[in-house]
Amino acid sequence: MKKGKVAVFLSGRGSNFESIYRASLKKESNYEIAIVISNKKNARGLKIAKKFKLKNFYVSSKSFKSKKEYNQYIIRLLEMNKVDLVCLAGFMRIIDPEFIEEYKNRIINIHPALLPSFPGLNAQKQAIDHGVKVSGCTVHFVDSGIDTGPIILQKPVKIKSNDNEELLSKRILKEEHKIYPDAIKLFFENRLKIDGRKVIILER
Ligand code: GRF
DSSP states (O other), X not given: XXXXXXXXXXXXXXXXXXXXXHHHTSTTOOEXXXXXXXXXXXXXXXXXXXXXXXXXXXXXXGGSSSHHHHHHHHHHHHHHTTOOEEEESSOOSOOOHHHHHHTTTXXXXXXXXXXXXXXXXXXXXHHHHHTOSXXXXXXXXXXXXSSOSOEEEEEEEEOOXXXXXXXXXXXXXXXXXXXXXXHHHHHHTTOEEEETXXXXXXXX
């Protein structure tokens, strides 16, 4: 079986990257990580990639004259590594429309809330402050909005009366680590059909 090639983009801790990587090591996995790209030099995720001996790059947009040059550099890196799918995993940079166009329907992201509720930063705190009883996590395709693309998978997580941001984030993260590899697997099984805003998960 030819395995799908994944690029992981990250900026920090890299726990989702780690779970994606660990799932890729399973015998039945249909993908492998081809490259890890960080826009932060000291990201923990980058250190993990080095430890696992995965191809890794620190790429800062600041070292490029323009956004266009930065995008072209990233696109070239992905092409050279025959990347099929880009997984954003705590990548704290807005993806440029030019890049989205190039990798249309081949960029996915994980968000720590049940979208379309609580997009953007500090989603767990937003959920607690709003007083919702249930939050969770979402894997979605990336479009030009902030956390607005078609939803692939979601997992609810109950909010307890004595919850705080840290406790809730921990419980949500545990679920993130499950649904992100599941979504990637579905992608490479060719089972995700985008129909407008909807992602239809095809039966096997
Ligand atoms: C996760 O909560 C993810 O949902 C959000 O950023 C965080 C990244 O955590 N997009 P990690 O770097 O994967 O540990």
